[in-house]
Amino acid sequence: MTNPFENCRIGNIEVKNRFIRSATHESMAQDGHVSxxxxxxxxxxxxxGTGLIITGYLSFATSDSHSPSxxxxxxxxxxxxLASLTKAAHDLGTKVVAQINHSGSQLFSKPKNRVLAPSDIVDPVNGIKPxxxxxxxxDSFIKEFGKASLRAKKAGFDGVQIHGAHSYLLSKFLSPKYNTRNDEYGGNIDSNTKIIVEIIKEIKKQCGNDFPVWIKLNGSDFEENGITEKDFYRVCEIISKNGIDAIEVSSGVPTGKFGPSRTIKHKAYNLDFAKNIASNLKTDTIVVGGLREIDLIENILKDSEIKGVSLSRALVREPGLIKRWEQGxxxxxxxxxxxxxxxxxxTKCFFTLNDEEKKFQKKVMKLMGFTK
Ligand SMILES: Cc1cc2nc3c(=O)[nH]c(=O)nc-3n(C[C@H](O)[C@H](O)[C@H](O)COP(=O)(O)O)c2cc1C
Known part of the structure; x- marks a missing residue:
C-alpha cells in the first residue's frame, strides 16, 4: 500500500509526501516580480501540508508578451x-518547481510584441493570426529556455517544469491543428516533438544532468485535429528516452470540448491517460484534474504506477487541505x-470575495465561458 503521506522521490526530487500543487497562475506579480x-x-x-508546489507559469522569452501580473x-x-519564494517554501519543508512557459498566440490581453507561433493559424481565443x-x-528560444532554467536553479528551485499543455506555445507545436510546418519541427508527431527534446537537452546542458526537468502535457486536446491520446503516448515515449524526469498529465484547451479545469461532475478525468504511460514507460507520472477525495487518491496510488497527485482549485479553496486529510x-x-x-x-477562491468583487468576477467568468 502506497501511503500518500509518506516521503517519496518523484521526478528526481525528494518530497515529504505525494501531494503536489499543480501550476496555478497567481495573477499577483508586480511588474513581473514576486509579491x-x-x-x-x-x-x-x-x-x-503540500509536499511540492509547482509555480503558476513564469514568462521568460523575448518573443512572448508578458502581463504585469x-x-x-x-x-x-x-x-x-524568486529566491525569497523558494526560501519561504523550503523553510517549511516544501519543495518548489518553476513552471516555464511561452504563451505563443494564446494571449488573453492585447499583445505588446510580434505574436509568434509554430504556424500562422488564427488563435480561437483572440482571433490573432500569428x-x-x-x-x-x-534556436534562440531554446537557448533562452535553458537560461531561464539556470536562473530557476540559481533562485533555489528544485527543478523546472516545461509547460507543454493547454494550447500554449509548446502544446501548439505538438498539435497537428496548429503545427502545419514542413521543416524538421513539423509534419508528424515525432517532428512536432523535436523542439521539446531540444529544450530538455538545453536545460540539462545549462543546469547539469541531475537538475530535474518535468513537463506538463495534454493526454488529449479534445478538439478537432488536436493532440490525441495516441500522439500523447508517442510524445511521452520520445521524451522518456531523452531525459525528462516526470510527466504531469492534464488535458483540454480553452476552446475545446473540455478545458483543463472541468466542472464538479468530472472526477479524476485524466486518470486513464496517466495510468497508460505510468504502466508502460519508466518515467515518473503525476496526474492532475478533478482530485477532490482522499479515498479516490489513495486508490489511484494503490492500484497504479502513478507516483504523485496534483491539485489546483481544491488548494485555492483550502490551502490546508492536505494537513486536514492527514489529521484524519x-x-x-x-x-x-x-x-x-x-x-x-x-487568484483566490470565489467564496472569499465581497459582494462588489463577486459582481465583477461573475462578469469575468461569463467572458471566459465558464457560465452563461
Ligand atoms: C486559477 C488557475 C490558474 C491556473 N494556472 C495554470 C498555470 O499557470 N499553468 C498550468 O499548467 N495550469 C494552470 N491551471 C490548471 C491547473 O493546474 C489544473 O491543471 C486544472 O485546474 C485541473 O486541476 P484541478 O481539478 O485540481 O483544479 C490553472 C488553474 C486555475 C484554476
Missing amino acids: ENIINMYKDLSEG TMRISDDEFIPG EPFSKEEI KREPARCVACNGCYNPKG
Whole structure:
C-alpha cells in the first residue's frame, strides 16, 4: 500500500509526501516580480501540508508578451524575488518547481510584441493570426529556455517544469491543428516533438544532468485535429528516452470540448491517460484534474504506477487541505469547481470575495465561458 503521506522521490526530487500543487497562475506579480501576496500563498500551502508546489507559469522569452501580473524569469533582476519564494517554501519543508512557459498566440490581453507561433493559424481565443517562428528564432528560444532554467536553479528551485499543455506555445507545436510546418519541427508527431527534446537537452546542458526537468502535457486536446491520446503516448515515449524526469498529465484547451479545469461532475478525468504511460514507460507520472477525495487518491496510488497527485482549485479553496486529510478529517475538498478562482485581480477562491468583487468576477467568468 502506497501511503500518500509518506516521503517519496518523484521526478528526481525528494518530497515529504505525494501531494503536489499543480501550476496555478497567481495573477499577483508586480511588474513581473514576486509579491508579498504570492509569498504568503506559498507559505499557506506549505504550512497546509503540500509536499511540492509547482509555480503558476513564469514568462521568460523575448518573443512572448508578458502581463504585469505574471511572474517573470526573463532576466537576472528577477532572481532575488524568486529566491525569497523558494526560501519561504523550503523553510517549511516544501519543495518548489518553476513552471516555464511561452504563451505563443494564446494571449488573453492585447499583445505588446510580434505574436509568434509554430504556424500562422488564427488563435480561437483572440482571433490573432500569428507569424511562424523562423529556424533562427527557434534556436534562440531554446537557448533562452535553458537560461531561464539556470536562473530557476540559481533562485533555489528544485527543478523546472516545461509547460507543454493547454494550447500554449509548446502544446501548439505538438498539435497537428496548429503545427502545419514542413521543416524538421513539423509534419508528424515525432517532428512536432523535436523542439521539446531540444529544450530538455538545453536545460540539462545549462543546469547539469541531475537538475530535474518535468513537463506538463495534454493526454488529449479534445478538439478537432488536436493532440490525441495516441500522439500523447508517442510524445511521452520520445521524451522518456531523452531525459525528462516526470510527466504531469492534464488535458483540454480553452476552446475545446473540455478545458483543463472541468466542472464538479468530472472526477479524476485524466486518470486513464496517466495510468497508460505510468504502466508502460519508466518515467515518473503525476496526474492532475478533478482530485477532490482522499479515498479516490489513495486508490489511484494503490492500484497504479502513478507516483504523485496534483491539485489546483481544491488548494485555492483550502490551502490546508492536505494537513486536514492527514489529521484524519477525510471529508472531500470543499472546492465546487466553479472556476471563479480564475481571477485577473489575483487568484483566490470565489467564496472569499465581497459582494462588489463577486459582481465583477461573475462578469469575468461569463467572458471566459465558464457560465452563461
Ligand atoms: C486559477 C488557475 C490558474 C491556473 N494556472 C495554470 C498555470 O499557470 N499553468 C498550468 O499548467 N495550469 C494552470 N491551471 C490548471 C491547473 O493546474 C489544473 O491543471 C486544472 O485546474 C485541473 O486541476 P484541478 O481539478 O485540481 O483544479 C490553472 C488553474 C486555475 C484554476
